[in-house]
Amino acid sequence: MAAQIVATEEIREYVRAVSLREDPLLAELREVTAGLPGGSALQVMAEEGQLLALLVGLSGAGSVLEIGTFTGYSTLCMARALPPGGVLVTLDVDGRWPAIGTDYWERAGVADRIEVRIGDATRTLTTLTEERGPASFDFIFIDADKTNYGAYYEAALALARPNALIVIDNTLFFGRVVDPSNQDPDTTAIRALNASLREDPRVDVSLLTMADGITLVRKK
Secondary structure, eight states: OOOOOOOOHHHHHHHHHHHOOOOHHHHHHHHHHHTSTTHHHHSOOHHHHHHHHHHHHHHTOSEEEEEOOTTSHHHHHHHHHSOTTOEEEEEESOTHHHHHHHHHHHHHTOGGGEEEEESOHHHHHHHHHHHHOSSOEEEEEEOSOGGGHHHHHHHHHHHEEEEEEEEEEOSSGGGGGGOTTOOOHHHHHHHHHHHHHHTOTTEEEEEEOSTTOEEEEEEO
16 A cells, blocks of 8 residues: 655646646736735645635535635635535635635626625624524635634534534644644644544544645534
8 A cells, every 4th residue: 555655846736737727817816815924825725725616516515614714715716616596604803805805706706605704703603603503504614813723613513514524724734733842822722623633523534634734524
């Protein structure tokens, strides 16, 4: 049985050449985002955006919740994959960044599928539960501040329908999770979540060694 290969830059370029389908609109949003402070580090890889769209389509999701919008690249990828009448609710603490994505959502013809909620995510998640009730989303993507990942996961699980897919980004966190000397709040929060997911009987789980670590969680 083959072991995990090392994803060198040459391998990554090959993968992009044979599988990546980033169109000019997405590429433009990526370029604009890369010019922002921390933009390249904060936005998802193009390959991850494509994976998210594939997963939304495969799951047949009609309702998507995104925790962490930034400039809306992943938002656009997932909104495009929704069926007619589908809805995506995306949360961010600062309205400046989603405002950048709005033009691209409109140009893609999916702005009417996207609802932006600005404010503290934990409060917004509580509000969504009150408004929509538990088990009201088919697909949830978590990519926000890492110290609150545990709280976001629990809220997401409550809002997820049975068999819903929860996708959690940055679960390898630049490789810091395997370095015991890294004890900053973000790294320790992700370590704690990873460990708890391994033992959580409520879900099926798989951590993919793609991008910065992508964990797939299916609610039983």
